[in-house]
Amino acid sequence: MLPLKLDPIAFSLGSLEVHWYGIILGSAALVGLLLAIWEGKRFGLSPDFFLDLMLYGVPSAIIAARLYYVIFTWDYYGQHPGEIIQIWNGGIAIYGALIGALICGYLYFRSKGYSFWRVVDICAPSLLAGQMIGRWGNFVNQEAYGSPVEESFLRDTLHLPNFIVNQMNVEGTFHHPTFLYESLWSLLGIIVLFVLRRQNFMRAGELFMSYFIWYSIGRFYIEAIRTDSLAFAGPSWLASFLKGLWTPMEWFGFEQGYLDPQYGNVRSSQLLALLIIIGCIILIIVRRRMGYAKERYVDPLTSTKQPAETTATAGASAAASDSAALAGVTAPAATADKHRTSEHEPSKASGEKKDADSGDAKSNGSPTGENESGDTGSNGTDSGSSDSGAGDSGSAGSDSSSSD
Incomplete structure (x- = not known):
């Protein structure tokens, strides 16, 4: 055969x-x-992280692998320099490829x-x-x-x-x-x-x-x-x-x-x-x-670049929170004004509503407590919403200072 x-x-x-x-x-x-x-x-x-790594790493590895091989066979390539770039004819070394990939990887990881x-x-x-x-x-x-x-x-x-x-x-x-x-x-x-x-x-x-x-x-x-x-x-x-x-x-x-x-x-x-x-x-x-190997393989992976990116996001969130807080204060105030205006308008419906409210108040044993309590509760909620917005802003500011 x-x-x-x-x-x-x-x-x-x-x-x-x-x-x-x-x-x-x-x-x-x-x-x-x-x-x-x-x-x-x-x-x-993300997959893009590794795609970019391969985009940079593969050419670096090939070039380094070729250089490694050429250096150790310089007796030949010194007399045939034109063949140094003819990598398609063979002649690469895996240790050279690893060296090139490591150098490229170090720079890439550092940038990220x-x-x-x-x-x-x-x-x-x-x-x-x-x-x-x-x-x-x-x-x-x-x-x-x-x-x-x-x-x-x-x-x-x-x-x-x-x-x-x-x-x-x-x-x-x-x-x-x-x-x-x-x-x-x-x-x-x-x-x-x-x-x-x-x-x-x-x-x-x-x-x-x-x-x-x-x-x-x-x-x-x-x-x-x-x-x-x-x-x-x-x-x-x-x-x-x-x-x-x-x-x-x-x-x-x-x-x-x-x-x-x-x-x-x-x-x-x-x-x-x-x-x-x-x-x-x-x-x-x-x-x-020496205590340099503190992190374990299974620990979460974080980037020192992320806080800097988060700062801008946190700033935008803080601005949004402030706007929300301002809107939260303004909207209830307008509603309260409208409510007070409607209360002073003489109308039969208002009178009936007032009588009904009085009846409810009597049944609850508090003639005026509900309206005052309700307004106060409403304002308290609005203030709480405003405070919450300010709290978010403070939190965002705290993140921002942390990233610095």
């Missing part, structure tokens, strides 16, 4: 070729966006008045979802695969379906499907984050750092299997140390991918993953010890 290979081009529109890689990355971004919107609703964040740590906690599962789906783009392109492996390992040990096994046959040699390892690791990570974010002990920022720890653990071990790792020339003790940490993978039948010595002896992503794990653990401990 001839191996069935996937065509990286999904379809063509005239001279325009639409690649599966782009479709998959777009789908990854969409799923991540929907997850963030779904969770953001619990905290009162939200805590950086609170919002990135909400977005953490979305990042893993994007990576879980995005890695299938590497699968279609037959890139970022691992070291050579026997076909029997893929079929009999891992029990992979034919379409994956066939696609891992690159130029007659089968390779580890590292894309699949990372995709499944990300899927498991999403479940872990979903469980953690419901726990009361999780402080602000810790879910996001848990994401980094989880992803970096998987990346550390998966990266060493790959044959296209970005690397640099480091001290021999560091290379030996990293290899020693990776040794447990050999117990499961995995072998490290070949790393060309001319590119270096230390895989940059592997070292970075280790530093991120250590850094995040230290940061969690320090933030708790």
Whole structure:
């Protein structure tokens, strides 16, 4: 049976070729966006908040991912500078994408008045979802695969379906499907984050750092299997140390991918993953010890920009309350004047009304109490309405000073 290979081009529109890689990355971004919107609703964040974030964040992530890759392969791009912008030919790094997205996110959250740590906690599962789906783009392109492996390992040990096994046959040699390892690791990570974010002990920022720890653990071990790792020339003790940490993978039948010595002896992503794990653990401990991590994930999310916006609303409410209070005083006064005028008009109906009122007053044992009490009660109510309006104004003014 001839191996069935996937065509990286999904379809063509005239001279325009639409690649599966782009479709998959777009789908990854969409799923991540929907997850963030779904969770953001619990905290009162509108879908537009995340749509704008993606609008700014995706280009920032792509540019940073490309720059990261170019920097670590400058020996080539230094001689071919015209290819630096040819991102459609491949060559991006996920750690670079994360750096770009974080910088953009920090500036965006700051402009909206939200805590950086609170919002990135909400977005953490979305990042893993994007990576879980995005890695299938590497699968279609037959890139970022691992070291050579026997076909029997893929079929009999891992029990992979034919379409994956066939696609891992690159130029007659089968390779580890590292894309699949990372995709499944990300899927498991999403479940872990979903469980953690419901726990009361999780402080602000810790879910996001848990994401980094989880992803970096998987990346550390998966990266060493790959044959296209970005690397640099480091001290021999560091290379030996990293290899020693990776040794447990050999117990499961995995072998490290070949790393060309001319590119270096230390895989940059592997070292970075280790530093991120250590850094995040230290940061969690320090933030708790120093009292910086006071908010919990489940606490309400507020914006420092909202009081400023509320000030204008409060001012308008105060003006409306004053107008309502003034109208409340004027209207009863006019009604009272009209009532008093009608009482002094000599008419038979008025006389009958007066007799009836007198009769009622006698039956109640208070000849004049009802009319006086009624007028007083009416005026008291009007004054209360006016006081209420003033109270609203005072409340609004209090909010305004609070926002300052």
